[in-house]
Amino acid sequence: MADIAEKARKNPRVPMPEQEPKVRARNFLEVPTGYTMKMAQEEASRCLQCKKPGCVNGCPVGVDIPGFIDFIVQGDMSGAIRHLWKMNALPAVCGRVCPQEIQCEGQCIVGKKGQPVAIGNLERFCADYEREHGTGELPPKQPATGKRVAVVGSGPSGLTVAGDLIVKGHDVTIFEAFHKPGGVLVYGIPEFRLPKAIVAQEVNFLARLGVKVECNAVVGRTVSLDELFTEGYEAIYVGVGAGLPKFMNLPGENLVGILSANEYLTRANLMKAYQYPDVDTPIPHGKNVVVLGAGNVAMDSARTAMRLGAETVKIVYRRSRDEMPARKAEIHHAEEEGIEMCLLTNPTRYLGNEKGRLTGMECLRMELGEPDASGRRRPIPIKGSEYLVDCDLCIVAVGSGANPLLTSETSDMQLNKWGYIVTDTATGKTTKKGVWAGGDIVTGAATVILAMGAGRQAANSIHNYLTLGW
Amino acid sequence: MFKIVRRQEMTGGTVILNEIEAPLIAKKARPGQFVILKANENGERIPLTMADTDPEKGTITIIYMVVGKSTALFRDLQVGDSYQDVIGPLGKATHLEKVGKVICVGGGTGVAVLHPITRGLKEVGNDVTCIIGARNKDLLILEDEMKKASHDLRVCTDDGSYGHHGFVTQVMQEILDAGGVKLVVAIGPVPMMKAVSKITKDYNVPTMVSLNPIMVDGTGMCGGCRVTIGGETKFACVDGPEFDGHQVDYDELIKRLQAYQEEERECHRQYCTIRDAK
Numbered sequence: 139m140a141d142i143a144e145k146a147r148k149n150p151r152v153p154m155p156e157q158e159p160k161v162r163a164r165n166f167l168e169v170p171t172g173y174t175m176k177m178a179q180e181e182a183s184r185c186l187q188c189k190k191p192g193c194v195n196g197c198p199v200g201v202d203i204p205g206f207i208d209f210i211v212q213g214d215m216s217g218a219i220r221h222l223w224k225m226n227a228l229p230a231v232c233g234r235v236c237p238q239e240i241q242c243e244g245q246c247i248v249g250k251k252g253q254p255v256a257i258g259n260l261e262r263f264c265a266d267y268e269r270e271h272g273t274g275e276l277p278p279k280q281p282a283t284g285k286r287v288a289v290v291g292s293g294p295s296g297l298t299v300a301g302d303l304i305v306k307g308h309d310v311t312i313f314e315a316f317h318k319p320g321g322v323l324v325y326g327i328p329e330f331r332l333p334k335a336i337v338a339q340e341v342n343f344l345a346r347l348g349v350k351v352e353c354n355a356v357v358g359r360t361v362s363l364d365e366l367f368t369e370g371y372e373a374i375y376v377g378v379g380a381g382l383p384k385f386m387n388l389p390g391e392n393l394v395g396i397l398s399a400n401e402y403l404t405r406a407n408l409m410k411a412y413q414y415p416d417v418d419t420p421i422p423h424g425k426n427v428v429v430l431g432a433g434n435v436a437m438d439s440a441r442t443a444m445r446l447g448a449e450t451v452k453i454v455y456r457r458s459r460d461e462m463p464a465r466k467a468e469i470h471h472a473e474e475e476g477i478e479m480c481l482l483t484n485p486t487r488y489l490g491n492e493k494g495r496l497t498g499m500e501c502l503r504m505e506l507g508e509p510d511a512s513g514r515r516r517p518i519p520i521k522g523s524e525y526l527v528d529c530d531l532c533i534v535a536v537g538s539g540a541n542p543l544l545t546s547e548t549s550d551m552q553l554n555k556w557g558y559i560v561t562d563t564a565t566g567k568t569t570k571k572g573v574w575a576g577g578d579i580v581t582g583a584a585t586v587i588l589a590m591g592a593g594r595q596a597a598n599s600i601h602n603y604l605t606l607g608w
Numbered sequence: 609m610f611k612i613v614r615r616q617e618m619t620g621g622t623v624i625l626n627e628i629e630a631p632l633i634a635k636k637a638r639p640g641q642f643v644i645l646k647a648n649e650n651g652e653r654i655p656l657t658m659a660d661t662d663p664e665k666g667t668i669t670i671i672y673m674v675v676g677k678s679t680a681l682f683r684d685l686q687v688g689d690s691y692q693d694v695i696g697p698l699g700k701a702t703h704l705e706k707v708g709k710v711i712c713v714g715g716g717t718g719v720a721v722l723h724p725i726t727r728g729l730k731e732v733g734n735d736v737t738c739i740i741g742a743r744n745k746d747l748l749i750l751e752d753e754m755k756k757a758s759h760d761l762r763v764c765t766d767d768g769s770y771g772h773h774g775f776v777t778q779v780m781q782e783i784l785d786a787g788g789v790k791l792v793v794a795i796g797p798v799p800m801m802k803a804v805s806k807i808t809k810d811y812n813v814p815t816m817v818s819l820n821p822i823m824v825d826g827t828g829m830c831g832g833c834r835v836t837i838g839g840e841t842k843f844a845c846v847d848g849p850e851f852d853g854h855q856v857d858y859d860e861l862i863k864r865l866q867a868y869q870e871e872e873r874e875c876h877r878q879y880c881t882i883r884d885a886k
């Protein structure tokens with residue numbers, strides 16, 4: 139151990155180059171600019187190539203981390219990406235958005251004594267390298283089985299299922315409600331954190347493998363699950379995400395200037411409203427912006443507001459810093475960009491003018507009490523601590539729920555009391571024959587990598603079904 | 609791509625009809641449902657009600673008033689051109705039931721939305737009187753179609769240039785006074801629906817209106833289309849667009865419709881300048 143401590147101290151983590159906070163806070167370009175080959179190899183050499191690697195246990199899909207890192211050390215980038223792809227179809231995405239500090243990097247032995255190996259940065263590097271220098275060679279495909287599979291939703295979980303099943307020789311079609319595929323990766327996570335060209339390339343990769351993508355297809359409306367079966371699909375995967383915005387039900391919530399994070403981010407990302415009026419979709423430009431919530435969605439909203447020219451942006455969160463669910467890097471980046479954290483603060487009502495526009499909100503200070511069911515200390519209001527905050531734009535990012543659009547049209551599929559789809563945990567099978575589900579519509583809002591893991595599991599089960607039976 | 613197979617200008621070019629190839633939607637759509645259209649890559653997603661559908665031909669028909677940049681862009685599309693995206697059918701279908709005597713009131717392009725509903729109400733056996741209004745004769749649309757879709761058509765113009773001189777509400781009130789009306793359906797500008805609902809409330813006649821808040825996805829995912837119905841927040845794209853007219857907070861809707869007014873005016877102005885320069 140002393141040896142490791144010594145090594146960790148002498149050999150600090152190679153920092154990721156980034157745009158200057160002042161500059162990037164006003165543009166939509168990606169914040170971290172990526173390692174060079176030299177930096178990547180230097181960082182890769184920090185890995186101790188553990189025999190029993192903790193990092194792999196921390197990764198929800200069990201990426202062979204020392205394995206792919208060793209390829210980098212050897213300078214074999216083609217080998218590195220092919221090794222990564224075995225467990226993770228979207229390394230360019232995961233390297234950027236996984237909460238590494240509680241997953242792979244959180245379990246890295248080097249991290250016990252210093253900073254962990256930058257696994258996410260390295261994963262990203264491999265994928266970016268392949269995109270820029272790779273041969274674009276497609277993986278081999280099994281002979282065609284003639285079996286047709288429908289994938290509903292093109293988020294990370296649907297994309298994973300499609301990718302896995304197409305190489306197994308099945309005929310796969312993705313049905314997506316929006317006019318563009320990618321799910322949260324295109325409508326939610328902003329350009330400055332995950333460039334849309336990367337997502338487009340991943341989708342294009344699947345298309346080159348033969349996956350058909352039908353956009354503008356709202357399953358449950360344009361076509362139902364049963365109709366898909368009638369059309370000849372033999373298996374269906376439902377990965378429609380958790381697309382139902384939650385509001386706080388406070389007085390004044392329908393004033394102009396109060397938007398769900400879903401709406402705000404969809405306007406900004408999917409509709410590219412930050413380029414308005416060069417594109418046709420407008421987005422409200424707040425001067426003093428308040429964002430409610432402290433997860434990734436809240437950080438993305440706050441940083442978007444800053445880039446759209448806000449003078450002040452505040453995150454209002456009722457618990458303390460320790461409970462903020464966002465990735466550490468996002469909180470850090472947000473603060474560097476000038477976003478204020480108003481912690482232990484809870485809004486109580488919105489204030490508006492005669493035109494029905496938001497002018498401010500009333501907040502209440504909180505203190506931490508006894509731990510609640512989630513084990514986190516429960517915030518309790520401090521009596522008489524109300525105060526007013528001026529704001530002309532408020533983004534509500536306090537979570538999302540199950541959108542009932544598809545499930546309410548599918549009576550023979552069991553849901554839990556919150557409206558999420560009930561599945562068999564080992565296979566992803568729903569209670570409706572021939573239908574699997576996974577990702578946020580099963581677990582509730584979670585992470586990209588968990589949605590992909592669920593997709594992989596279901597793809598294996600679907601393959602078994604198509605070749606062996608239900 | 610969704611090709612335009614028929615295009616017609618109405619009211620001197622301020623209202624446009626497009627018949628569009630969209631076979632999947634045409635097969636599924638019911639009266640009262642809408643689609644979201646996007647003209648091109650950089651376009652906005654615009655909700656429009658289907659005024660008609662032809663499942664055999666695989667087409668849907670939309671009728672829209674040119675009010676801003678996006679609808680101006682739609683107007684410039686010709687037969688053979690395509691919309692890049694058409695999504696639907698969205699929203700709940702109208703509940704069509706035989707109740708007896710029904711009045712359908714339409715104003716402006718609301719008449720286009722009202723048309724399939726009126727026809728549906730007649731088909732299930734109701735006695736349908738239709739009242740349509742416009743500011744003047746030239747702005748009146750679908751007169752012949754509405755005549756066919758109902759048993760009795762009354763026309764009003766604000767300036768008296770055609771039909772009854774005055775508002776649709778006056779004619780409606782006369783019919784309500786005669787008694788026996790079981791349902792009123794009102795679709796048009798928000799102030800019109802508000803006025804109709806206020807009167808029918810006094811007569812205690814159930815009233816259905818179709819709301820048109822600003823939308824983005826149309827699938828219940830953004831909450832931009834929030835409306836207050838009986839004190840409760842609803843999403844018009846999935847819970848509506850039709851609601852009990854007596855429960856709607858119209859003043860809130862009017863304010864919410866103006867959310868982007870300044871930006872839109874500027875965007876439309878720029879578009880017109882560029883187009884006129886060509």
Ligand SMILES: Cc1cc2nc3c(=O)[nH]c(=O)nc-3n(C[C@H](O)[C@H](O)[C@H](O)COP(=O)(O)OP(=O)(O)OC[C@H]3O[C@@H](n4cnc5c(N)ncnc54)[C@H](O)[C@@H]3O)c2cc1C
Nearest residue numbers: 291293294295315321322326357379577578584585586589
């Ligand atoms: C703003 C934001 C930031 C986030 N940041 C992170 C992060 O940093 N790290 C991380 O790990 N996770 C993050 N997440 C969470 C992560 O994105 C999700 O957990 C993940 O995308 C879920 O994947 P999914 O495939 O289940 O669904 P989604 O990505 O939600 O995709 C579902 C798709 O299905 C489509 N769909 C819905 N209904 C229908 C229908 N009826 N018919 C057809 N298509 C339909 C939707 O349009 C959508 O495209 C973030 C989420 C958001 C919103």
Ligand SMILES: Cc1cc2nc3c(=O)[nH]c(=O)nc-3n(C[C@H](O)[C@H](O)[C@H](O)COP(=O)(O)OP(=O)(O)OC[C@H]3O[C@@H](n4cnc5c(N)ncnc54)[C@H](O)[C@@H]3O)c2cc1C
Nearest residue numbers: 655656657672673675676677678679717820821822865872
């Ligand atoms: C479910 C639904 C069905 C609709 N059906 C029809 C239809 O069949 N025919 C038709 O002509 N219109 C219909 N509308 C209204 C239509 O969507 C708007 O007129 C259109 O979005 C305006 O876009 P624009 O860019 O041309 O104008 P913008 O530049 O966006 O707006 C111009 C002006 O119109 C107002 N406006 C903006 N959005 C709306 C809106 N959603 N509704 C009303 N006014 C708005 C603005 O306040 C602004 O002053 C419907 C709306 C909804 C929600």
Ligand code: SF4
Nearest residue numbers: 197201232236241242
């Ligand atoms: S997929 Fe995510 S958790 Fe797994 S190794 Fe990569 S970055 Fe870490």
Ligand code: SF4
Nearest residue numbers: 185186188193246247
């Ligand atoms: S735990 Fe850390 S040092 Fe060990 S293999 Fe994993 S990344 Fe390398």
Ligand code: FES
Nearest residue numbers: 826828830831845
């Ligand atoms: S338009 Fe987004 S929820 Fe209705």
